[in-house]
Amino acid sequence: MEQTVYPLAAMVGQKTFRQGLLLAAVNPAIGGILVRGEKGTAKSTMVRALAALLPDIPVVRGCAFSCSPEPGADRCPDCRLRFPQLETTIRRARLINLPLNATEDRVAGGIDFPRSLQRGKVVFSPGLLASAHRGLLYVDEVNLLDDHIVDLILDAAASGENRVEREGISFRHPARFILVGTMNPEEGELRPQLLDRFGLCLEVAGAKELEERVELMERRDAYDLNQDGFCAEYQTATDQLAHRIAQARVLLPKVRIGANLRGFIGELCRENNVAGHRADLVMEQAAKALAALEGRLEVSVEHVRVVAPLVLIHRRRDAQPPQPPPPPEPPEPQPPEDQPEPPNQDQGQPEQNQEETKQQQEQQEQQEQAPEQQSQAEDQEQPAKQEAQEEPSENQEQQAANNRDEQLFEIGPAFKVKPLTAVKDRIVRRGSGRRSRSRISQKKGRYVKSSLQTNNDIALDATLRAAAPYQRQRACDDGLAVHLTRQDLRGKIREKRIGNFLLFVVDASGSMGARGRMAASKGAVMSLLLDAYQKRDRVGMITFRRNEAFVNLPPTTSVDTAGRLLAEMPVGGRTPLSAGLAKSHEQVRNYLIRNPTAQPIVILITDGKCNVALGERKPVEESLHLASALSRDGRIRTIVVDTEEAGLVTFGLAQRLAGALEAQYFKIDDLKAEALVNIVRGQQQ
Amino acid sequence: MNIRPIYPFTAIVGQDKMKLALMLNVINPGLSGVLIRGEKGTAKSTAVRALADILPEIPVFVDDPYQLDPNEEYDSYLDIRNSLQLPPPEAGKQPQVGMRKVRVVELPVGATEDRVVGTLDLEHALKKGEKRVEPGILAQAHRNILYVDEVNLLDDHVVDVLLDSAAMGVNTIEREGISFTHPARFTLVGTMNPEEGELRPQLLDRFGLCVNIEGIQAARDRVEIMERRAAFDLDPEGFAAQWTAESTALADRLLIARALYPQVQVERPLLFEIAQYCLDVGVDGHRGDIIMLKTAKTLAAFDGRTETESADVQTAAELVLPHRVRRQPLMEIADNIQGLRKRALAAH
Structure with a gap:
């Protein structure tokens, strides 16, 4: 299907973007460009337009890998054998769009099932990397793609060659293409080491000038009404641009x-x-x-x-x-x-x-201030940006603290959170997200091994191996080289990252309000929530204060609602920690009944100083007892975030609580991810 | 076949904004879909089904799972048969063509990606040595209305695939060694209850229009709804017959508007108004501007005018901008766009 594309020459603004694309078109050795920017900034349109400008290429007729007929060029094994008896045709350089749902086989190439069966040997079926050879590979929303697929693509882009070594195939073919990836940073970042492997990185943003926006609307409208006419109008400019690219390539x-x-x-x-x-x-x-x-x-x-x-x-x-x-x-x-x-x-x-755009600016400021703010959190003089207009100044709040039972604290600065994951196990789950590794039942994810269950996701290598011993017995004349029966079929077991259920249990008692600790705690919860959003987790929230614990938010994917509740959460009163623990166990248990394969993580934010008990015992003793009871449920992972300040007199109650819960224990500052630590961790994976 | 009549579109009480958004999309599918945010039981699916019911019938090839248009997509028809290794139709002989009503294709919440995109029947391939493709929901939805209930509860990557096809107008099946493309142009209608979680901003932005709806508060209207519904349940045929005249009139109006749309003009000052509007409220990127322009033009066509007016722009803003306004992370979607603009202007 031939579709017209919006011509590159008719683009309004976006000078750096256009230049970056042209550079990559002239010299693919740059190794791919990454376009970061808000939605609706013509990212895809621009890339499609570029593909239309690439000069035609001579290819070997009938070669699935688009091999070049020129002497000295790198070729696929087949063409290498036939060289120099190669027939040539000229065709357009292709634009290959990598869909988000592409599997590893489809990207790198895999086994051609029907032909393998007919010929009785494994036949390689070229993947998208082969189709993209000498053309343009476009990966939209590259940050949402599975990490191992991104790895695969970047490997090929860097080495100019695609090597397939799995499922019993060993194959290599040239794959030199212009790689363009786009992403919207709102949706989560790429891992730093993947980031580094993109040669160039461009930031795009919408035009701020009225004139430019109007111009853009007019052109787009004209294009939508009459595509052919519009393209014809820009034909000369388009031709000139194409000519420039061709010339530069020669030069x-x-x-x-x-x-x-x-x-x-x-x-x-x-x-x-x-x-x-x-x-x-x-x-x-x-x-x-x-x-x-x-x-x-x-x-x-x-x-x-x-x-x-x-x-x-x-x-x-x-x-x-x-x-x-x-x-x-x-x-x-x-x-x-x-x-x-x-x-x-x-x-x-x-x-x-x-x-920078305003939003980014704020984000960054917050990051810059984060360490400083944390260390002197008690002063609390810096107004937080988000809720500033809603609340009176922090100092007044502080003074009123002793008189009033209830107060509101703004959310302290957010920061980037360390990776928190659940333990890997052998349970098969469904879903998406990016937190923990799990076996999954969908056809996405990495093929790790095969099993007897097929589920229409068949592992050919294992199936053929299973069938091999019986071939002599089963021989008959139906044109197929291999004869399979149902019991030979083997399915793939796949693994990928999915989201978790995070239950936030927040201490909202008076002791937390003292000396501005609540703002820092809220900041920590907010950071965890932002992290949960980017990893597509489900979240729930429980707060406890006065005499009981409340479920503020039943399990939902609406991290937004959680954020709003957090901002509105009042603080004051005594500390019914036991009630909070009991309530969270109840919530998690209910959640596990509905989602038996879930991996809930309970995040308890408290200083551990409790003074209300459920029963007859002393509050602290009771809470520790409950905690160890909770730890006996092996399906639940717990994290304790201690909000107690480091000072002369510390009680270390939260730490003892963490011990009883067999939980991971963090101080707020420990939660922060440091860039270098992250890089090291990422490399170890 | 005796089919039970569908509750007539014109008999739906209230919910004017939703009805308008749906009709605009039918006039101009280039608006790329409607997202309806709101509670249960607010006539969302009734409205969509009812609207499909009054649309004119479309011609299709008989037994074609891809619903291609015999007049304009014969080439694609041949292409697809070719890539599936099906025999081409006999020379000089067109395949049979029939007329069919526009359908509302529903995407269930539990839908897997295979079901949406289409997949290869692997067992068949292994045993018989041939490829057999099972077309997915996107193939069914071509030239129809795709209704996605609870779009926010769908798996993220399913939504991605869905919106990708909606934007490109084609669906590509890329799995297990097959790769083939078929057209998939549909009117996308998504519904969601915001309490159960938001859509990602990237996905929100892809929906052209967005309406927030709630149950009607006026007692009189509520009574009216109950009465009409009761009357319909008692005697569907009789009830539908009462509204036939209005339905026909509306269907005609939609058809006229569709024909009129390419002739609608926009004065330059109005374009500035649109751009200014988007800058004032703070919208990411340019999709907002472009959709707003198209919506304003469609509104003019719906009114039978060929000249866009400032009022069209105001109405368009209410439909196009609420879900596009740049938000603080984790903040709510704007409800009142006019008020937002006033506040933004006052702040400057």
């Missing part, structure tokens, strides 16, 4: 880069504290591509300056967690003769903030 191998500029690039990367050497290599390639696009044979400082932000934006490591760093200012112009000295990061920071 690229001749572009040279001076030794001093290489030094400059190295210095830039070092100054920005970039891990590894990929940034240096990519920056050189990108600068060459830009020079070629401009028709130059020599890379200039200007070229490096233009591409540097695209290369460094996602690789810089600073004190911050691997959150989206803002685009760095391009380095100050440096004459290449001088010892290049890139700008200090700290200087760049304030300016960058202005450029």
Whole structure:
């Protein structure tokens, strides 16, 4: 089906975006570009338009891997054998869209079932990476894709080759393509090491200018009304652009880069504290591509300056967690003769903030303030941003604390939370999400091994092995080389990450309100909630104060509601910890009845100082007793977040509670994820 | 076959915003769907079914699981048969064509991805050595209305697939070594109860229009609803017959509007108004602007005008913007867009 695409030449604004795409089109060695940005900023439209501009390529006729007929090119095994007797045809460069539901077999290639059976040997069926060879591979919402699929794609993009070594196949074929991934950071981040493997990273945002927005609407409307007419109007501009790409490709191998500029690039990367050497290599390639696009044979400082932000934006490591760093200012112009000295990061920071969208800015400010705020949480003078208008100033609240029984605290600053996961087990579950690894019943996820249960998800390798011993007996003449019966069939066991049920049990008693601890606690809960949202967990919330515990929020996926409840949660009164524990057990038990395979995580936020008992015993003793009873239910994992301040007199009650619960124990500060810690963890996985 | 008549669209009391949003989508499927947020028992599915009932019949190939249009999609028909390795129709002989009502295809909450997208029958492939594709719900929904109840409870990746097809107008089956594409253009109607969890912003944004509905509070209207419903349950045929004239009139109006839409003009100042509106309330990206423009034009066509007016833009804003306004993380969806704009302007 031939569909018309919106021409690249007719795009309004988005200069950097367009340039980044052109660079990747000219020089695929850049290794893929990642486009980060809010929804509705023409990300997909732009990529489709680029594909339409790529020059036609000569391919070997009938080759499923789009091998090049030119001498010296890398070829698939079949074409290698037949070379040089190769027939050639010319065809368009393809745009391959990687759907989110693609399985590993489909991406990397797998076994061709029908043909394998007919021929009696394993026949390889090319995957999307093969189709994308010498074309463009587009991955929309790359951050939502399974990690191992992203890994696979990036591996191929970097090495220019796809190697398949599984299910008894061993096969390799060339796969050099322009990789474009898009993502909306609202939906969760890519892991840092995946981030690093994208050559360039671009930030896009909607236009802020009225004129531009109007222009954009007019063009889009004109296009929707009459697609062919609209494209014809921009035909010359489109042709020119296509010509420029083709020319630049020819020019690229001749572009040279001076030794001093290489030094400059190295210095830039070092100054920005970039891990590894990929940034240096990519920056050189990108600068060459830009020079070629401009028709130059020599890379200039200007070229490096233009591409540097695209290369460094996602690789810089600073004190911050691997959150989206803002685009760095391009380095100050440096004459290449001088010892290049890139700008200090700290200087760049304030300016960058202005450029960011408001939301990002706030997010970042919060992060910057987080450590500071935590250490002097007792002062509580910094107004939290979100609820500032709703509440009177914090100091007044503080003074009123002794007189009133009930008070409201704003939510303290949020931070990025350490990975919390449930234990891996052998239970099969359904669902999606990104927290814990689990066996799953859907056809998604990684094929880990085979079993006798088929469920229409058949593992051919295991099936063939099971059938092999009987082939001689079963031989007959139906044209098939292998004869299978029902008992040979083997199914795949797959594994992937799914969301959990997180039950927040929050202490809302008066002791928590003292000296601003509640704001910090709320901040911690908010951070956990944000994390839960990005990992697609279900959440529930219980608070306990005065004489009883309330279920504020029954299990739901609406993290939003939980956030709102948190903001409205009043604090005051005595501490019925036992009641809170009993109520949470009741909730979790009910949840487990309805979802027997669930892996609930109870997160208890308290200082452990309780003074109301359910029965006759002393409150503390009773709570510890209940806690150890709760720990006997092996299906439940518990995390205790201690909100007690470090000081001269500490009771350590929460720690004892954690011991009784056999729970993981954290201080609020321990919950924070540090960028480097995360990186190390990720690499170990 | 004696089919029980469907409750007539025109006999639904109140819920004007929802009815309007649905009709606009029928006039211009380019608005990419309606999301209806609200409580149970507010005539959501009744309205959708009733609307489908008054739409004109569409021509289809007999026994074609992909519902292709014989007039415009004959090439796709051949393509699909070809990629499924089915024999092509005999030379010079068109396959049989029949007329059919527009259907409301429902997507159940428990639907798996295989069921939605379509899948390969692997056991068949292993035993017989041939590929057999089972088309999914997206194939059924082509040129029909796809009604997704409780869209917020669907698995995320199912929603992703769904909205992808809705945006592209095609569905691609990419699994187990098969890859083939069939057209899937449908009017998407999703419903959700916000108390049970929100949709992700990315998915929210893909729905063109969004309406919040609640039960009607006026006692008189509630009585009216009960009376009409009782009358319908007693004598469906008789009740439907009473409304035939109005239904026909509405169906005609929709058809006229559909024909009129390409001629609708928008003055440049109105475009500025739209852009200003979106900037004032704070919308991510440009989809809001574009859908708002289309909605305003569709509204004009619905009114039988070829000139868009400022009032159309105001009405469009109420339908297009509420779910697109940029929010703090974990904050609620805006309800009153006019008020929001006033507040935003006052803050400046």
